[in-house]
Amino acid sequence: MQLPAKYCESIYQTKRRPTRTVMIGKVPVGSQHRIALQTMTTTDTRNVQMTVDQVKKCADAGADIVRITVQGKKEAEACMKIREQLFKDRYDVPLVADIHFQPAVAMMVAEAFEKIRINPGNFVDGRKSFEVINYDDPAEFAKERELIEETFTPLVLKCKELGRAVRIGTNHGSLSARILSYYGDTPRGMVESAFEFADVCRKHDYHNFVFSMKASNPLVMVSAYRLLSEEMYKKGWDYPLHLGVTEAGEGEDGRMKSAIGIGALLMDGLGDTIRVSLTEDPEYEIDPCKRLAGLGESSWGKGLGVPAFTETTRDTHVFKRRVGDLPQQQAGEDLDFRGALHRDGTVFCAVSLEDLKQPEFTYKRLGAKLAVGMPFKDIATADSIVMREIPSSSDKDGRRALRRLQEVTTHVIAPVEALAKDPLPGAVALVSLKKAVAGGVALPEGSTRWAIEVDGTETEEELGALKKLAPMVVLISTAPGVSRLHSSRRVFDAIKRHEITTPIIHAISFPKGTMRDEIVITTGSLVGGLLVDGLGDGAMIECPGEDMDFLRTTAFGLLQGSRMRNIKTEYVSCPSCGRTLFNLQEVTDQIRTRTGHLPGVAIAVMGCIVNGPGEMADADFGYVGGAPGKIDLYVGKEVVRRAIPMESACDQLIELIKEHGRWVEPPKVEEEEKQLVGAK
Known part of the structure; x- marks a missing residue:
């Protein structure tokens, strides 16, 4: 493969590109x-x-x-x-x-x-x-x-x-x-x-x-x-x-x-x-x-970075996503592991012992649907969960809550040490790569699969050992003080050389009390900076004390923003300016309220057409100010309805979506879920 052309000062260290003033x-x-x-x-x-x-x-x-x-x-x-x-x-x-x-x-x-x-x-x-x-x-x-x-x-x-x-x-x-x-x-x-x-x-x-x-x-x-x-x-x-x-x-x-x-x-x-x-x-x-x-x-x-290495993985001219192999069912397993990860991008959630004390709320925060107290996977349900501690075998309620998740393929990943002391049937054993390479670690009773955690400081030989270990998934949990972007690039480069096809999940954690905007901005920059190169199969965001639902939806938002997994309607909306022919914030909110349940559909909301129909390049449908009080509707880059009175434009947009077979009715909220939301 041709080495990438120089586009920055360093691909293994953050150095500012010199410019004139x-x-x-x-x-x-x-x-x-x-x-x-x-x-x-x-x-x-x-x-x-x-x-x-x-x-x-x-x-x-x-x-x-x-x-x-x-x-x-x-x-x-x-x-x-x-x-x-x-x-x-x-x-x-x-x-x-x-x-x-x-x-x-x-x-x-x-x-x-x-x-x-x-x-x-x-x-x-x-x-x-x-x-x-x-x-x-x-x-x-x-x-x-x-x-x-x-x-x-x-x-x-x-x-x-x-x-x-x-x-x-x-x-x-x-x-x-x-x-x-x-x-x-x-x-x-x-x-x-x-x-x-x-x-x-x-x-x-x-x-x-x-x-x-x-x-x-x-x-x-x-x-x-x-x-x-x-x-x-x-x-x-x-x-x-x-x-x-x-x-x-x-x-x-x-x-x-x-x-x-x-x-x-x-x-x-x-x-x-x-x-x-x-x-x-x-x-x-x-x-x-x-x-x-x-x-x-x-x-x-x-000057964050890692020691110099020759990069051969990325081609900055052509986007190509590295897609890890999804789990296949193995003989003798009574649980279905094929849903533990998702082909378009995986989201893991961290779950604590405290969360299990209210299992129905936890199911809901994981994005599951509920029926008679039982969880079922939905379009934005966490694919699997990671527990740093597990409920003891004497905690029947906690174990039952986990079993219900496992049975709908939301699998439990937990430290090998905890599982060795008190086995959890069907759990995926999590171990650091360095410890696994050092030897002496065996799968606990009742576990059939490994998850390997790397911190970005491993040697080439250690990373190559992943092929023999054959884990279900690898989590990159970058060590403190190490550059996530550059160390992960080195990891991906090494596993490619060793022909390792295991899915890689980016696990990023924040200190308790971190502001939500900081979580979003940092995750988007550091993990998104890898996903734009197709490096990674998913994400998990941890922050003690933060609402699990927020962390889960933020991870899904990261995947959607990186053009991986769509779980909600995509909106391309301009920020407004003096050219805008209507109140963008109000209209965008109105359109979002009525169309926000259409995953895979992209809608452009534009105050005017100054930047051309090319602004709809990433959208399926466009709602564009054509004149004061008048709206033009687009399908792709083509205007299909002109000068529609603004009062009826949203209705006609929905008609257009229906005409093109992209409409589904909003899902009904079950009574049990309404009660949970109300109690919360």
Whole structure:
């Protein structure tokens, strides 16, 4: 296999990629400075006071840079007043103009704002970006590149004269027709599109610009940034990177998707300014930004990593998931182990002795359905559980609760030492790899399978021993002070060389009292940073005292955000801005309430179509603001119903889902489950 091309300073240690400094007003962006935090206003830009107030709120929350949408000349004129008022109020936070389709407007607003964001997909091609055009003639392709230079050069010269910055912000959903015709809807097309504009900047000796490669799919986003960085290494370029997962959504899902994409790149030393795009008020984006920046900067400062090794496992150009072999039934087993793991991604939950005192509640927190007190697996039920302590054989109730789980293939994994003292029939014996290799450990009475725990510090020889041990599953529980990302990469590389096909589960733990957002952000960054490369078959999150239901759903959210196992409807929703034609938070909540029970269905909720129908690239259906009070509905990238009154648009969206055979009725909540929820 060809070794991966260089896209970061080190694949076995977190080292920040060196970049030049780009000045955005007073804020320096680059590798010699801390990560700059960004957000974007959601107000109508023409409402000067409302926009000023929101910018101030964002700055007070910790935003270093604030972006404002600028659709036309009226908005550009308002921008002059916004800048003036903020200066009068003693706020000098740099402002960024978000420009689509309007080179003339960009020239106007450059007089007021410190930075201009242009979208290579529509800055020159305009609305033609949304058309299907086939550029078979290379001369025609080159001719339109000349048009880019002609259109973009005046803005470059103006920004150079005024000391303004530019973000060349490619978006996966809005590549131009000419780029799509040559490169397709790919990371390569995103990079080439950005480079066309960068070449114009460099031709005029203008270097005060940054790149971004945004997508709503974290896997596409990570791939595009890596390719961009790889190509810059080849060219000897050192421009900073603005990181973001666009249209991430809201709540925990939005934070998880952002952490997977942004965190994965930060742990590779990439990224100089970040924005977490949430369908929430913009000031709420700053806290996850701070957490991500803190995680990246801490890792860079510590130089987290492992001894150098030659990596042969990953191909950063082609996504390919390593899929471990699922358990097969063995002779003499009275329990069915085939459901102990899941083919699309496994979730384990940690269960304590205390949890077993209320078995029905525990079943519910594990995501099981209940019928006459008996658990049954559902779409989001934990596949198996891990117990660090087991109930004694004299604890009949505790043992009965576990047996009921085992009988529905939610299996019990427990330490070999505990099982040796007091066997639990059918339990999977958990032992550290080092102890197993040292020998003298036997399967306890009543157990037929091993689970092996590794901490990332094992030798090549020890990792190779997994083949002979033939466990049902391997848990990576990274040792304290060891880099999870880099040590796990080494583990996966070793097991590939030894042709080991055992499923690998990432087990991550947090100290008691860890905030939920911290759990989500850290898990997304560290474990998601491995899953985006297809390294891992599932996850388990532990945090003493934290609600098991939260930890389980967070693990499922990690798998869904990593494009593995879908257990709920996927929403691609934009964070709102001055272009938005309806209240995104209210409408997204309305749609989620009525469609949130459709696993495997992806719905895009867009306030406008500024970034093109390509924004629906990862969605099955789209709900898009077409005009004030009017909604356009999409199937994939194709608009199928136009100008629907907003009052009936949600109903028609559901009709559309039904027409395409993707609708199921919401599941009925059994009376027993209602009583449990009420008691809780």
